[in-house]
Amino acid sequence: MKKYPFNPVEYYSCFKDMIEALPNNREDDPAISWFTRKGEEKGVTLGKLREDVRNLQAALVHLGLAGKRIAILGENSYEWLLVYFATTYCGATAVCVDIEQSDDTILQMLDMSDVGAIFFASAVEELCLNLGNPSVKLFSLIGNIGDSRSVLDLIEQGEKLRENGEDVSVEVGADHTAAIVFTSGTTSYSKPVMLSHGAILTNASDALANVAIGKVAFTSLPFYHTYGLTCSVLSMLIGKAHLYINGNLKTVMRDIQLANPHTMLTVPLLLETIHNKLWANAEEKGKTQSLKSLFKLLEFQNKFGIRSGGKKVAAIREQCFGTIELIICGGAHMNADIMREFGYLGVTVLQGYGITECAPLVSVNRNNANNYDSVGLVTPNCEVKIEDGEILVRGKNIMQGYYKFPDLTKEAFRDGWFVTGDMGYFDKDGFLHISGRKKNLIVFKNGKKLSPEKLEEKIRQLPLVKEVVVYGAASGISTDDVQVAASVYPNKDECGDMSSYEILEALQNGINTINKELPMYQQIQMVNIREQEFSKTALQKVKRHLI
Amino acid sequence: MEENLFKFIEDAIYKITGQKGLVYDTDFVKDLGLTSFDVMNIVCVFEDHFDVEIPSRDVWKLRRVKDVIDYMIRKGLTDV
Numbered sequence: 001m002k003k004y005p006f007n008p009v010e011y012y013s014c015f016k017d018m019i020e021a022l023p024n025n026r027e028d029d030p031a032i033s034w035f036t037r038k039g040e041e042k043g044v045t046l047g048k049l050r051e052d053v054r055n056l057q058a059a060l061v062h063l064g065l066a067g068k069r070i071a072i073l074g075e076n077s078y079e080w081l082l083v084y085f086a087t088t089y090c091g092a093t094a095v096c097v098d099i100e101q102s103d104d105t106i107l108q109m110l111d112m113s114d115v116g117a118i119f120f121a122s123a124v125e126e127l128c129l130n131l132g133n134p135s136v137k138l139f140s141l142i143g144n145i146g147d148s149r150s151v152l153d154l155i156e157q158g159e160k161l162r163e164n165g166e167d168v169s170v171e172v173g174a175d176h177t178a179a180i181v182f183t184s185g186t187t188s189y190s191k192p193v194m195l196s197h198g199a200i201l202t203n204a205s206d207a208l209a210n211v212a213i214g215k216v217a218f219t220s221l222p223f224y225h226t227y228g229l230t231c232s233v234l235s236m237l238i239g240k241a242h243l244y245i246n247g248n249l250k251t252v253m254r255d256i257q258l259a260n261p262h263t264m265l266t267v268p269l270l271l272e273t274i275h276n277k278l279w280a281n282a283e284e285k286g287k288t289q290s291l292k293s294l295f296k297l298l299e300f301q302n303k304f305g306i307r308s309g310g311k312k313v314a315a316i317r318e319q320c321f322g323t324i325e326l327i328i329c330g331g332a333h334m335n336a337d338i339m340r341e342f343g344y345l346g347v348t349v350l351q352g353y354g355i356t357e358c359a360p361l362v363s364v365n366r367n368n369a370n371n372y373d374s375v376g377l378v379t380p381n382c383e384v385k386i387e388d389g390e391i392l393v394r395g396k397n398i399m400q401g402y403y404k405f406p407d408l409t410k411e412a413f414r415d416g417w418f419v420t421g422d423m424g425y426f427d428k429d430g431f432l433h434i435s436g437r438k439k440n441l442i443v444f445k446n447g448k449k450l451s452p453e454k455l456e457e458k459i460r461q462l463p464l465v466k467e468v469v470v471y472g473a474a475s476g477i478s479t480d481d482v483q484v485a486a487s488v489y490p491n492k493d494e495c496g497d498m499s500s501y502e503i504l505e506a507l508q509n510g511i512n513t514i515n516k517e518l519p520m521y522q523q524i525q526m527v528n529i530r531e532q533e534f535s536k537t538a539l540q541k542v543k544r545h546l547i
Numbered sequence: 548m549e550e551n552l553f554k555f556i557e558d559a560i561y562k563i564t565g566q567k568g569l570v571y572d573t574d575f576v577k578d579l580g581l582t583s584f585d586v587m588n589i590v591c592v593f594e595d596h597f598d599v600e601i602p603s604r605d606v607w608k609l610r611r612v613k614d615v616i617d618y619m620i621r622k623g624l625t626d627v
Contacts, residue, residue, distance in 0.1 A: 037594075075603065100607060123603070124604070248603065249583060249584060249587035250591050269582070269583070269584070273582065446583060483577075515610065516608065518607075520576065520583060520607040523610065525576060525577045526577075
């Protein structure tokens with residue numbers, strides 16, 4: 001296969017350098033835009049973004065937060081990004097937290113990462129205001145909540161500090177820890193992954209070396225996740241795109257129409273929803289057969305390298321995707337047939353592969369070298385080798401370790417290579433393929449992951465449970481594809497004379513209580529009882545593959 | 548009041564998903580097979596009707612029809 005050279009791209013060693021360099025000669029160009037709930041467009045230029053970051057970082061330094069860990073708890077917003085940029089700019093570490101987790105999990109994450117300050121959104125107001133830890137400074141992301149000062153207040157304070165000539169400069173290098181991001185693992189808690197400035201920014205530029213993006217981009221990926229932050233925010237900014245942000249499933253489809261983007265970054269769930277709607281519309285209008293025939297014709301034309309520009313194809317594309325021509329998809333496995341169909345309509349879907357510990361991108365398909373069955377070609381600053389079928393990675397993008405978990409960090413590496421826990425292989429053209437998973441993660445179509453051990457620990461606390469295994473059961477009724485299921489071997493002593501029905505009912509009640517504290521995608525949808533204990537290895541570990 | 552709220556929820560779900568025949572215990576994901584997108588679209592109907600914003604974090608706690616009714620009563624969203 002023809003080898004295409006990497007695209008030329010700028011590399012930055014730290015966030016301060018990136019923020020300072022981005023607006024050069026482009027101060028008035030739009031940087032980040034978004035739509036309000038009522039659909040009104042708001043946005044900032046590159047010059048304004050840099051000025052806001054400079055002011056906010058000045059306030060953080062003045063407050064003694066340089067070098068500390070600062071948590072961000074909120075939905076996607078411009079303010080979220082400002083806090084992240086100002087935090088990294090002043091040598092502090094941004095602790096990125098998913099607020100859809102349960103209160104207990106969020107508190108555990110804050111506790112694990114020794115935060116000195118928290119920027120929070122109104123959705124977690126109660127949790128944050130009742131922390132009861134006077135050493136943690138509290139600020140609100142948007143508007144004033146309680147007595148907390150907001151990002152806007154701090155920007156104003158920072159502006160005055162700079163006008164008064166206060167020294168707010170801090171030296172930061174590529175090896176400083178820029179962020180702590182949590183990842184599901186084979187432990188019962190989420191692991192805090194430390195990523196350096198160099199790792200994140202190299203990875204953001206590497207993504208552009210593989211993929212050529214358009215001038216206007218759209219993302220609704222969560223910023224607390226590395227895919228959302230590195231690939232959909234940083235790569236787009238470094239790639240000089242005007243970025244539209246959205247963090248609310250309720251308005252995603254509306255905002256895509258309003259933003260008119262060329263490039264979109266997303267997860268399989270959204271693409272499958274668009275695909276389902278396409279076929280549901282055809283069925284409603286009695287045109288299923290004609291759509292099937294159209295795709296057959298397009299497939300045939302495609303074999304001979306003919307790209308159809310017919311009005312019918314353009315109308316379908318416009319209806320499904322608006323102006324989008326390029327979609328980058330990651331987070332979970334994407335169906336190759338759907339990508340092919342979208343390709344026939346003139347929309348290129350590039351699938352990639354990443355893992356939080358790799359900041360996250362390891363490989364991604366390229367505009368001119370796209371193999372739908374693969375997760376693409378390895379990025380320039382990353383090396384991949386396959387050992388006993390398992391994918392190992394090393395390079396500038398790899399994490400510094402798990403914060404305060406040296407043993408877990410040691411376990412994660414083999415001779416300097418990060419062990420991903422994913423199985424895969426290279427084809428003869430150098431494309432990486434994922435063939436399975438060695439670890440027990442359940443992966444959802446929205447890109448989120450769940451460690452079964454986390455739920456098993458909670459379920460095991462129910463009195464009737466002796467052994468439990470949680471797994472992802474294939475589901476035909478939902479586009480999310482897998483549902484969380486629990487298989488329970490009851491504790492016979494506790495059950496006494498209870499019938500199977502009574503045991504199941506009691507278990508269901510206990511699980512309903514557990515579900516109340518979980519985000520929707522993690523909730524246990526199915527429970528079944530086993531007559532026999534689970535098969536185990538010599539080390540008494542349950543043989544999960546037999547479930 | 549609960550009956551009115553039930554009817555409102557039933558109409559909203561029908562409008563978005565075409566599904567009928569709910570009972571108080573109907574689970575949106577387990578029984579109706581709704582995706583997170585469907586759920587969010589239903590929430591939009593509520594937000595538009597009451598002119599409020601329901602945080603995503605609250606949405607994921609509303610698993611069954613009766614959870615939604617309890618939530619609406621708690622938040623004073625009863626004028627349907």
